[in-house]
Amino acid sequence: MTRTPPFRLAQGGRLIDRAFQIPFRFDGRHLRGVTGDTLASALLANGQMLMGRSFKYHRPRGPIASGAEEPNALLSLGQGGRFEPNQRATTTPLVAGMVTRSQNCWPSLDADLMAVNNWLSPLFPAGFYYKTFIHPRPFWKHLFEPVIRRSAGLGAAPVEADPDRYEQAYAFADLVVVGGGIAGLTAARDAAASGQRVIVLEQAPHWGGRTPTDHPGGQAAVDALLADLRGRENVTLRRNTMATGLYDHGYLIAREAIADHDPNAGLPRQRLWRIRAGHVVTATGALERPLSFACNDVPGVMLASAVRDFITDYGVAPGQSILVVTNNDDAYRTALAARAAGLDVPAIIDARPLADGALPQAAREAGIRVLTGTGIAKVKGGKHVEAAAICDQSGEGRVLETIACDVIAMSGGWSPVVHLWSHCGGKLVWDDQAAMFRPDPDRPPLGADGKGNVTVTGAANGDLACAGDLEQPEGATMPVWVMPARAPYKLRTKMWLDFQNDVKVSDVELAAREGYASVEHTKRYTTLGMATDQGKVSNINGLAILSAALDQPIPQTGTTTFRPPYTPLTLATIAAEARGEAFQPLRKTPIHGWHETHGASFEPVGQWRRPYCYPQGAEDRHAAVNREILAVRGGVGTLDASTLGKILVKGPDAGRFLDMLYTNMMSTLPVGKCRYGLMCNENGFLMDDGVVARLSEDSWLCHTTTGGAERIHGHMEDWLQCEWWDWKVYTANLTEQFAQIAVAGPKARALLERLPGTIDLAALPFMQWAEGELAGIPARIFRISFSGELSYEIAVPAGRGLELWQTLQREGRDFGITPYGTEAMHVMRAEKGFIMIGDETDGTIIPQDLGLDWAISKKKPDYIGKRAQKRLHMTDGNRWKLVGIESLSDKVIPDGAHAVAEGTNGNGQRKVQGRITSSYHSPTLGKPIAMALVRHGPARMGQVLDFPMPSGEVLQGRICDPVFYDKEGSRLNG
Amino acid sequence: MAEILAQVARIEGLAMITIRAGLARAGDALAEAIGLAIPDRTGITTDGTRSLGWMSPDELLLILPEADRDEALQLLEQALAGEHALVADMSDARAVFDVTGPHADDVIAKLSPVDLAHLAPGTLRRSRAAQTAAAFWRIPGGLRVIGFRSTADYLGLILSEAARPGTGLAPR
Amino acid sequence: MLTLTCPYCGVEAEETELHPGGEAHLKRVGPDGSDEDFEAYLFARKNPKGVHFERWRHAYGCGKWFLAARCTASLQVFGTYKAQTPHPPAEIVDAIRAHRPDWQPDWTPEQAQAESAAE
Structure with a gap:
């Protein structure tokens, strides 16, 4: 049958307010929803069942769920910097002006050319990529991978920076209850009464979970609990907050939506909560499972609970004629809700031979046709459901009759949401009776004290009747993993398990036939459960199929590992405040501001920012460095050494x-x-x-x-x-207490002597220090030199560092005083053959390698590292040792270049005998200089080494003394 | 427009002196020299203008007006004469912010992994504020936060950002 | 993410406030040590699945190094104690035994006594 309006019901919808219309756009069309709608309910209310295309075969897809488990209805939201792909329409609140687009289709959702994959689907079974693209090898890199990459992925990645703000916050509680349904609220009330500090987290904007939807007295019961909890100071109730992961020692991560898609609020869009919980109660409810019948992915086939939610919560008719197919009593509620909303329910297809509980009786009394022992052989329809072929559940799919409908509400039973329980090591047990995995109370996650720190309550614990006395007893669920039970191969190739990743019953069976016995391997081979929904609705069905194919009980197969996050987290939320200026702390010296205003080009040194050089006018960095060096060597310069x-x-x-x-x-x-x-x-x-x-x-x-x-x-x-x-x-x-300024150059003393002070510099020999006052500032002056020039390092209280620096610049003007940066410092020390930690060392270099034996005491019985330096490899005469290298051309041999030796190693690579550790153009000497570690280097003075470049060019350098400048050290005295 | 959660103000004019000594032996002499009781473990004592914070089992931090620094340094050296001790002026190494206002706790709760509900007055907590080391304690109307001078801009920025209007942590 | 209580300042710190330092109670081998002993000191680590003693520094706090007795499998913390001891103190051993009755220390009480007397 065709789909006909009205899609918005005239009455009902406990979460919406029809008085307030909300305009939005979908694929360019202007549509309207109402206050309280999710994007999914608003689209359905506009008759838009088709919301996306599947990942692999590009099959048309509509929503099957109404919450966080939705695999199909993923849309791209927003524009520009606020563009965000893969957002679940079922959990995205509708906001006025929202711009939304469908994904994974081209040129349009209705006419997707890639849907050709669907017709070719017999060619693309599980493992297709692994099998096909492995040979010939070069084809992978140049042909297969580029093509696959282009067609891979769902939504596009945003290209602009996210303009929104995000933040994080820490919280502490004795007890955190995850889930604000009836079970969670009850647990919170019990704990709060004993005075514990309690936080309750609810993913949705409203409290109560399924209870108000499913039970006539539900809302009142929820309201009573909320009234009690709101009156308690020790309770924090937080809505719109998704607990995404539980980690060691009760560390719980949750994401609070504050101003999602409402950029005008001026608030952080989301807040990441880092909660330390003494104990966690997971009251996370259960998720309904699909049934595996042929073409169960046609838009309009939905979970029975979702159909009920759209009708009862949002006043939306997903269709006018709703066929229910189930293996349990709960789905009968959907039939009753649909009928109460004035919709047609042509039949309830119940796989169980018997259905005589209270709900089936109520359905029969309402005049709904109930067909027990039956199943769906096949869904008819392409882009939407048109009819279902009915068969015996126990048979091979011989069609008994065809029932016209535009929505099929399916229920394969319920699976407790055990993710948080499992994240941190909690184990599961298979409950054969209820056909579900539920938490094993004897094997909980453990806290720092070694005791269980998580308990489970309500539907999350398998207690599907946790609404307590609101509930009437229900008949038992009958496990149904394939519908009909003896469906032939042709039907099984059309039964979808993982809707988002297009994994079918036949794919899992193929994996089992090909020897994939482990559920973890099968998952990766078939991609079952590897999509953005992480298989919330598909995993249990998949492993039941695998178990059957392996002919072993379900608990023997086990589950795949549940890993956080439960729902995807935006990276910006994880980064929180750490972006832009606050990305990481920048350490600034007291003179930083002066450097900035004087055109310094900075370089990071750890978290510090140090001036690399100070380009003047049109100078580039290289020219600035050369100028600074010559100024120091010929006059006087200042270096901000406060970071030492x-x-x-x-x-x-x-x-x-x-x-x-x-x-x-x-x-x-x-x-x-x-x-x-x-x-x-x-x-x-x-x-x-x-x-x-x-x-x-x-x-x-x-x-x-x-x-x-x-x-x-x-x-x-x-x-x-x-x-x-x-x-x-x-x-x-x-x-950080001191600013330190190096004043270096032949005119250094003359400059400092201009400043009033109490320190006699003429009486301060090299490698001594003195303290007193300089320019009215308490100072300690060290006569030390890293440049080889006459040099003083002056330490003053950090708060007066800028003052001294400015005084020096002013008083030294006629000396041509020049501030110099770290690169000039580096070049000057290399001219002098001084080593630099991090250049000449890399964590594998001992002082002896660098010719620093003079700085190693022979007298001391012990020092840290002494024993290690006696090891065989450390005393090996073949260790590479420090030398200078003179380039034979005017080219600087790049830092890191290797000197090659004769012959090749086992991998066919040239053998090496050394490498360049520092390399610069020396403006003082007017030629390139370098330092290198070379095998037997100091004994090979004058020899020439070859340094092949990636270009094929071979640069040559001659081994020389690493001290290039002022070997006798006379310049230290100015 | 909602109010900011708290005022974030950089405080100047405070001196800080680090004292390392065996408190069991030198405590009395120190207390007399400083005129403040030696704080208990993780405590901070104050007379309104000067404060003495417990930094570690053998380290105290004296915070006082800048004008009193030199005298205090002298008194400390005298009091610790003959003891194995270290006294160092750290005034220039630190940055101080006061975070004051009805929701000052919310500002700190966004940056530090500390249970503020259990931060009693007179307690000095050393921790971190986002990615930089910080210590804080309660003052009338809010909290005082100290960090390093080199990262003062960062600390000031993250405190101000955390205090933005309308971003209180109370459930909405 | 772990929480550990610093035995010096009593603060219950989370892992981001701490700096890990590897296995505890290593005995330094100095310049006279044999190659085998020195190699073991530098590189041989117990890396057990189960009870383990390890070094942590309360880096974003009082700055003190302390030691923790922890189960590397369950992450249960049996206790933390000061670093100035060559072997875990008796109360830590008792706390471990209370939860892991089969666990045996790999040092003898005589050793522990002799070494603490030598300190």
């Missing part, structure tokens, strides 16, 4: 401690002096370096690399707390 780690180590055992921490001796360092130190881990590998200054008899200040401050402080505390806990040492990380 500064850790105070103090106590009677501090010297002894630092002797263990550094490879060289720190306890003998005289007060007032500085020493360069290396720090290794227990593996012997170099982990950090820096200058240590002895501040007083019992205190040392340890400088670390920029990225190393927190790590090294943690390293120190680890050894102090966990190994040498009786040593009297305190540490404090003073990194």
Whole structure:
């Protein structure tokens, strides 16, 4: 029969208000719904049953469900940055002006050219892709994969940034009840009465679950519970909040929809709740299962409960003539609801031989024809249901009669929603009587105390009659996995299990025949349950089919693993506030603002942002770096070195401690002096370096690399707390207390002497420090040098760092003072042959590799890493060692380039004998310079190495001393 | 338009001194020098202008007006003379925000994994605010939050964003 | 995501406030150790399914390292205790035994006594 209006019923619809019309668009058409509609109910009310195309065969599809389990009615919502694919029409509240589109069809939903796949479906059985596209190998990359990728996926990915805001929040409760139906509300009331802190989460905008829809006294019972709970301070009731996952130690993630698709509210669109629950009650209800009969995917074949919901909750007639097919009593409610709404119910097809419970009796009394022991052999119709061929359930599908209808309401029984229970390790038992998996109370998920921390109640526990005394007893469900029971192959190839991924009964049977005995393997081979709905309506039917094919009981087959999230979470919700400026904390020095206003080009160093260089005018970065270097070498420059780690180590055992921490001796360092130190881990590998200054008899200040401050402080505390806990040492990380400015260049002292102060710089030798006042600011001046020039590092309280920096720029103007960035610093240190942690080291380099033996104490009996450096591989004379490399051309040999050796390895690759660790153009020397680790390098001075480039070109470099500039170190004195 | 959940204000002019010492031995001398009771584990004591917070079993944080810093440093050095102890001025290393208003707790609840219902007055909680270290305690009308100077912009931003109008955590 | 109670400050912290540090009670092998002992110290880990002792730092908190006795399979936490001990204290052993009667420590009481006396 054809579908005829009206689709919106004249009466009924407990969730809608017909007074308020809501305009929206679907595939360009202007439609209207009413307040309270979901997108699905509004589309149905406009006669739009066809809502999408299936993934593989592009078969026409309408909604089969009314909630979160819906596999078919996935739409694209919104435009531009708010475009969002794969949104379930059944759970999306209708909002005025909403723009929606169907997916997976071209050129249109009605005329989809890809539907040719449907006619070719016998060619595309389970495993088709695996079998077909594996040979010949090159075809995969160049032909098969591009084609498959283009046709894969449901909705398109959004291309613009999401303009909405999202946030997260933490919550704590003694008890979290998931599910605001009658069972959940009852559990919450019981717990609340004992004074516990209770949070109740409900996925829908309204409370009560199925109870108000299914039971005449349901709404009143729900209202009474809500009134009780609302009166309690210790109870939080949260609607529109989907609990998506339960994790270790009672950690529950939930998504609250605040301003979904209502961008004008100025609110965060969604909020991610991170809830720590002492105990969780899952009252998540049950999902109705489809029945597997031929062509059960034609639009208009729906779950019986969904048909009832659309009629009772939304006042929508999915069709005018509703045929019910069932294996249980519950579906009779749909027949009665349809009849009460004035719709035609031509028959109830009941697979059970007997149906004489209260509900079947009521149906018969209402004059509805009940056919027991029967089933549907086949659905007739293409884009919508036109009729059903009826057969004996026990037979092979011989047609007894054909019944015209435009909707088929099917019910294959109910499956408890066990996802949250299972996420964190709760086990299931198969209930043969009720034909369902339900939580096994003896094997719950465990909390931190080793006790079960989840309990289950209501339909989620298999208690389908949990509406309590509202309910009349129902007759037993009869398991029906295939309809009719002895359906031949031809019918089984038309019985859909997974609607979204187009997996049929015959596909699962094929997998079993091909040897897939494990349900997890079958899932991946057939893609059963792997779509965005994660098989909420298909899994149990699928594994029942697999069990039958393997000739084993269902519990032996078991279920696939339930993994969070229960429904898909938008990535933006997970990111919450961490986007844009707040994506991650940017650490800024006290002089950061000056760098910004003076055109600094920044580079990230850990979470810090440091000026890489300061391009002037039309300069590019390379030119700026060269200018800065020449300015420092020829005059004076300033570097913001505030990011260097500064850790105070103090106590009677501090010297002894630092002797263990550094490879060289720190306890003998005289007060007032500085020493360069290396720090290794227990593996012997170099982990950090820096200058240590002895501040007083019992205190040392340890400088670390920029990225190393927190790590090294943690390293120190680890050894102090966990190994040498009786040593009297305190540490404090003073990194951010001080701004530190390097003033470097032959004119550095002249500049500093212009500033008023109490420190006699002429009397401050290299590798010593002094403190006093400089330009009216309390300062500590270290005469140390990373550039090779006369250089002072000046530490002042962070709050006065900018002031000192600006004073230096002002006073140094006629010296041509030049702020320089990290790249100039890097090049200058390389010109001097100084190593850089992270360039010359990579976590596998020991100090000996870098020719730093002079910084390793021979006298000390022990230091961290000493034992490791005695290992065979560490003392192997073939280790690559640090050398300089002079490029034979004017080209810079790229950082990371490998020097090749004679011969090839087992993989046919050229053997290697070294690699470049740092490489720059040196403006000071006017040529490229590099540092490299080379086998026997220091013994091979003057030899030429080949560095093949990806282009085929071979660059050549000559091994030389790594100190390229001022070998005698005379420039340190200005 | 709804009100913001709380005022977020950067507080300047506070000095902070880190004290590391064996509190069992040096506690009395410290208390006398500072003029505040040594806080219990995770506690913070205050006389209205100065506060003394428990940071770890061997670490206290003294917070006081900037003008009193040098004197306090001197008194502490004297009180701890002969003890194994460390006193360090951290005033410039920190950033302080006051979050005040009827829904100040909601602001913190969006950023820190802390059960604020159980954060009693006089308790100092060290934790994190989103991705940066932070400590907070109750002050009249709200909470005081301290973090690091280098990430002050980030901390200020996430606090202000969390305080946006209409975003209270009460169920809607 | 785990929660552990820091034994120094009493705060029940969640995993994001903590920093993991691997197996606890490793005995450092210094410069005189044999190759075999040193290799074991650096690399050999028990990695058990079941009762395990491990290091955690209350990084976003009091900064102290502490030790936790935990079941790696069920994630049950038997207790946390201070790091300054060469072996788990008796009350931790008792707490484990209460839930895992068959579990045996892999150190002897004599060892534990001798080492704590040496401290």
